[in-house]
Amino acid sequence: MASIKNCIDWNTNAVALTLAGRKDEAISTIKKSLKVLETLFNASKQGMEIPELQSTSSQQSSYQPPVVSVPIATSTNVNSPANLFTFYPRMFRITSEAKDLSISKILVVLLYNLAVASHMDAITEEIPDPQHLKKVLELYETAMRVAHTSWNTADAEQLLCVLLALTNNVGHIHSHLLNFQQTRESLSLQMHLLARATEENPLAMEDYEIYFESVCVFLDGHDLCLAPAA
Structure with a gap:
């Protein structure tokens, strides 16, 4: 039976395939990993013992976070010019320091990666298909439910x-689909999560740049204003 280590290796391969422009192969690879993780996740919930992931890094090596983001697009320009959110065009690679990551955490990362690869396909279409975006939204929301119930x-x-990244891209889809209430909720949650970033738990500068492009519309009075500038 495939292991957690196999799932992480497949995820790394999927990121590389996406960078190489082979998105269909990347998506298939992530789906294969998700099937294994789902089986392991359900087994762990039933009390079955799952072998822990072992770190492959040496004790002398410098600290490395359990996940690192990898840009999969050189531009965030997409066919959604009035969107309040800037699409977050990055996947996550699980590093050798992932020994503390539970199955649920790895599951969330892979669900996000599957969603963002599909999301990028949807929004680079000449006219983004709302049904395509809704399917992507379901993937993001599944990842958020796993995090909410397991973390x-x-x-x-x-993480x-x-x-x-999940909250931002969920907001991006809701904004594109003109789901105003859900867009407000995503902006509010984004503000809450950004406030959790600290010196001990910092975000990359490029992440701040993307996220604050979204939340800046929310800073004046904590309300969403869609009125055009005078």
């Missing part, structure tokens, strides 16, 4: 970058 506060802080 504690420490887990959320460890804050993933939660922010």
Whole structure:
């Protein structure tokens, strides 16, 4: 039976395939990994013992976060000019320091990666298909449900970058589909999560740049204003 290590290796391969422009292969690879993880996740919930992931890094090596973001597009320009959110065009690679990551955390990362690869395909179409975007939204929301039901506060802080990416891209789809209430909720959650970033748990500068392009519309009075400038 395939292991957690296999799933992480497949995820790394999927990121590389996406960078090489082979998105269909990347998506198939992530789906294969998700099938294994789903089986392991359900087994763990039933009390079955799952072998822990072992770190392959040496004790002398410098600290490396459990996940790192990898840009999969050189531009965030997409066919959604009035969108309040800037699309977050990055996937996450699970590093050799992932020994503390539970199955649920790895599951969330892979669900996000599957969603963002499909999301990029949808929004680079000449006319983005709303049904395509809704299917992508379901993937993001599934990842968020897993995090909500399986993670504690420490887990959320460890993978804050993933939660922010999820929230941002969920908001991007809601804004594109003109779901105003859900867009407001995404902006509010984004503000809350950004406030959790600290010196001990920082975000990459390029992430701040993307996220604050979205939340800046929310800073004046904490309300969403869609009125055009005078």
